[in-house]
Amino acid sequence: MRCTLGDRRRERERGSSSVLDPPPVTTQAWTPESWKQKVDAQAIAYDDAGALHAAYARLKELPPLVTSWEITRLRALLADAQQGKRFLLQGGDCAETLADCRSTVIADKLKILLQMSLVMVQEAKRPVVRVGRFAGQYAKPRSKPVESREGVVRPSYFGDMVNRADFSDEGRRPDPGNMIVAYSYAAMTLNFVRSLSAGGFADVHHPEQWELSFFRKASVPDSLREEYERATRQLAEALTFMEALGEMSVEELTRVDFYTSHEGLNLHYESAQTRQVPRRSGWWDLTTHFPWIGERTRALDGAHVEFFRGIENPVGIKLGPSITADQVLRLVDALNPNNEPGKIALVTRMGAARVGDVLPGLVEVVKRAGRTVLWVCDPMHGNTQATPAGVKTRDFGDILKEVETTFDVHDACGTYLGGVHFELTGEDVTECIGGASGVTVEDLDKRYATACDPRLNYRQSLEMGFRIAKRLAKHGRTPR
Numbered sequence: 429m430r431c432t433l434g435d436r437r438r439e440r441e442r443g444s445s446s447v448l449d450p451p452p453v454t455t456q457a458w459t460p461e462s463w464k465q466k467v468d469a470q471a472i473a474y475d476d477a478g479a480l481h482a483a484y485a486r487l488k489e490l491p492p493l494v495t496s497w498e499i500t501r502l503r504a505l506l507a508d509a510q511q512g513k514r515f516l517l518q519g520g521d522c523a524e525t526l527a528d529c530r531s532t533v534i535a536d537k538l539k540i541l542l543q544m545s546l547v548m549v550q551e552a553k554r555p556v557v558r559v560g561r562f563a564g565q566y567a568k569p570r571s572k573p574v575e576s577r578e579g580v581v582r583p584s585y586f587g588d589m590v591n592r593a594d595f596s597d598e599g600r601r602p603d604p605g606n607m608i609v610a611y612s613y614a615a616m617t618l619n620f621v622r623s624l625s626a627g628g629f630a631d632v633h634h635p636e637q638w639e640l641s642f643f644r645k646a647s648v649p650d651s652l653r654e655e656y657e658r659a660t661r662q663l664a665e666a667l668t669f670m671e672a673l674g675e676m677s678v679e680e681l682t683r684v685d686f687y688t689s690h691e692g693l694n695l696h697y698e699s700a701q702t703r704q705v706p707r708r709s710g711w712w713d714l715t716t717h718f719p720w721i722g723e724r725t726r727a728l729d730g731a732h733v734e735f736f737r738g739i740e741n742p743v744g745i746k747l748g749p750s751i752t753a754d755q756v757l758r759l760v761d762a763l764n765p766n767n768e769p770g771k772i773a774l775v776t777r778m779g780a781a782r783v784g785d786v787l788p789g790l791v792e793v794v795k796r797a798g799r800t801v802l803w804v805c806d807p808m809h810g811n812t813q814a815t816p817a818g819v820k821t822r823d824f825g826d827i828l829k830e831v832e833t834t835f836d837v838h839d840a841c842g843t844y845l846g847g848v849h850f851e852l853t854g855e856d857v858t859e860c861i862g863g864a865s866g867v868t869v870e871d872l873d874k875r876y877a878t879a880c881d882p883r884l885n886y887r888q889s890l891e892m893g894f895r896i897a898k899r900l901a902k903h904g905r906t907p908r
Contacts, residue, residue, distance in 0.1 A: 431788045431841035458738035460702040460711060463695050468731035469724055470569050470693055472590055472602050473583065480696065483604035487700035492714030493563065493614055494688065496705045496740070502687050502717050503742050505557045507770030509846040510802045515554055515900060516773075516847025517545050518689060518718075518804070519889070520561025522881035523568045526588045529613045534620050536854025537562060538686070540886055542625075544893030551659060552900030557687070561851070563618040564690035564716045566610040567697070568880050569724045575600075585880075589694055593879060607697045614715070618688060625686040659894065689744070692719035695735050702739060710740040720744030720775065723809070728758050737763050744773040744849075746806065749782045753793035760799050773802040775849050779810030780829040787834065791841045805834040806849040812881065815869050821882050824862030828895060835899050848896060852884040863888040 456462060474480045508514040519541055521528070528534075537560065545556040566589035575584045575595070582600040585593045589610040592599035692698045692713070701715045713719060713736075723746045725732040736743045743763055747756065756774065764771040774794070778786050794801060807830035811822050831848060838845045858871045859882035867885070876882075884892060 431792050431837065458734075460699040460735075460738070462738070463699065463731040463735035466729065466731040466734045467727070468695065469727060470586075470722075471731075472586060472694060472696075473573070474602050474604050476604065480604040483607050484696055484700045486608055487611060487697065488703075490611060490701075492701060492703070492712075493611070493618055494714050494717050496708050496712045496714070498687070499712060499717050499741050500708075501685070502557070502559075503770035505685075505770070506742050506773065506802050506846075508555075509557060510769060510800060510844070512844040512846070513554070514557050514846075515548060515552065516557045516559065516802065516804060516849075517541060517548065517893075518559040518561065518847060519544075519850035519852045520689075521565060521853060521879075522561075522851045522883060523587050523879040524562055524565045524613075524617075525593075525879050526566075526609065526613050529617055531620060533855070534562070534617055535624060536886070537852075538621055538624050538854070540852065540854040540889045543890060547659060547890075547893045548897040548900060550662060551894075551897035554900060557847070558685070559687045559689045559718055560621065561689055563614045563621065563688040564610070566614070567691065567693040569691070569693055569722050571724075587693075587879075589697065604696070607694065607700075610697070611701075611715075621686060621688070659897070687717040689718040689720065690716050691722050692716075692732065692736065693722065693725065695731060699735060708740075711738055713739045713741050716741075718742050718744065718773075720746060720773070722746050723748045723777065726759060728755070728762060733759065733762055742771055742773065744775045744804070746775050746777055746809075747790070749778045749786045749810065751786075751790070753790050756790055756794060757797055757799065760794070760801060764800075767798070767800050769800050770802075772800070773804050773847070775804040775806045776834065777806040777809040778830065780807070780826040780833065782810070783830050784833045784837065787837045788841065791837060791843055795841060795843055802846045803838060803843060804847040804849050805831055805845060807831045807834070808849075808851045808881070815872065819872050819876070821869070821872060822860045824860055824865075824884070824888055824892075827860070827884070828892065831892075831896065832899065850884060850889065850892070851881055852889040854886050854889075856887070857883065857885045860884050860888055864891050 505514055506516065509516050520537055541558055541560060545558050548554070548556050567587040570584040570586060573584055574581050577595055582595060582597065583591060583602060585591060585600065586602070589606050590602050591606070698713055698715055698719065702711055702713045704711055719736065719741060720743065721732050721736055726745055727733065745759055760772055776783070776787055791803065807827045808822060811826040811830060812820055813822065814820055835845050856875065857877050858867050858875045859878050861867050861869055865885060865887035
């Protein structure tokens with residue numbers, strides 16, 4: 429994997445011949461509402477200004493969902509991950525639905541994230557930062573503002589925070605009152621997540637409870653099966669030893685910090701909960717710990733960059749294969765002008781076929797410019813495909829290939845892949861094909877339940893966790 433800092437041809441191809449010192453971005457005075465003076469690429473067409481104002485005013489009065497000190501703690505952890513001292517595991521639903529605010533669904537999502545992270549800790553001997561895509565992931569960007577079915581045109585489904593999936597006039601009408609409902613469901617979800625994570629419910633003493641029986645299928649190589657069984661056995665033995673040594677229970681040993689994230693798409697919702705807090709400077713978006721800007725909303729002169737440049741939260745930026753190095757540096761400088769650690773995560777979503785060609789040029793230029801960022805791989809969005817019947821899916825092999833190629837790029841550049849970002853679920857759905865779970869195209873209609881994009885199921889997620897842990901174990905924690 430080539431990553432030569434002196435390759436001027438590659439810099440020119442990426443539009444980055446002068447990126448080491450880009451001209452400053454002209455900015456106006458920032459307020460939580462200054463984004464309204466910019467173009468919102470995913471603006472919601474609310475038809476009742478009075479109802480929107482009332483919902484916004486109510487959200488401003490409601491208690492925050494997260495706290496500033498939790499956000500500060502997360503920024504410190506992400507700063508460690510930028511140096512290769514920790515690893516970020518971020519995952520959850522592509523789009524939360526209100527109907528899925530149920531104890532079993534929430535517990536299953538938390539369980540798979542905890543189990544994936546414990547495998548990584550055991551294999552790589554490196555702390556893992558756990559961030560869930562829930563308690564707020566109720567809004568989704570769309571490529572088109574409207575959808576047509578049999579000649580009938582209605583607004584696209586933008587997530588339960590905005591409208592409903594059912595294709596009716598009432599269902600698709602954007603309702604600002606949905607922001608209040610989404611806030612309530614986010615609060616219930618977050619309360620349950622905090623209770624579960626504090627209780628350390630993911631008991632790894634008994635690997636059979638991890639639903640690993642699928643590894644015994646004939647299609648799974650013996651070496652892979654033995655490796656997984658060894659890792660789970662060693663993890664259980666290590667925890668048992670720690671319990672005996674310190675007279676601690678597994679509940680205490682697996683009690684972890686847990687953080688939430690969502691795409692900050694609906695800026696009315698985000699800005700209403702953005703406030704100053706006692707004894708801390710700056711403004712804090714208290715809907716979530718870790719918001720991100722999507723591929724469709726990262727325009728430098730757009731409303732989303734304007735809003736997120738003014739908050740103290742760490743901010744993720746999704747980067748697709750069309751991004752240039754010049755654009756990356758301008759975004760980083762706009763959102764983190766003081767180059768503070770733990771502030772910016774660059775979440776690459778290139779696709780398995782393109783990541784090896786596009787990513788090296790971006791990484792080398794950001795490194796040369798001395799920008800402090802956390803590189804994260806989102807291997808889901810660049811690998812979506814459609815079956816002959818028109819069903820969206822993703823291939824486990826493509827997802828894994830993008831992760832492995834991204835690791836290779838950072839190894840070649842002398843930088844760190846500091847995290848991964850997955851759309852996944854703790855349920856036994858059939859939305860992505862491949863992996864040891866054996867899901868095929870013919871299986872997709874059995875349990876295809878996503879509200880938007882296909883997710884890794886429980887078995888695929890756990891297998892991916894093992895694969896990543898194995899790769900992390902090759903390098904350890906010492907900076908290269």
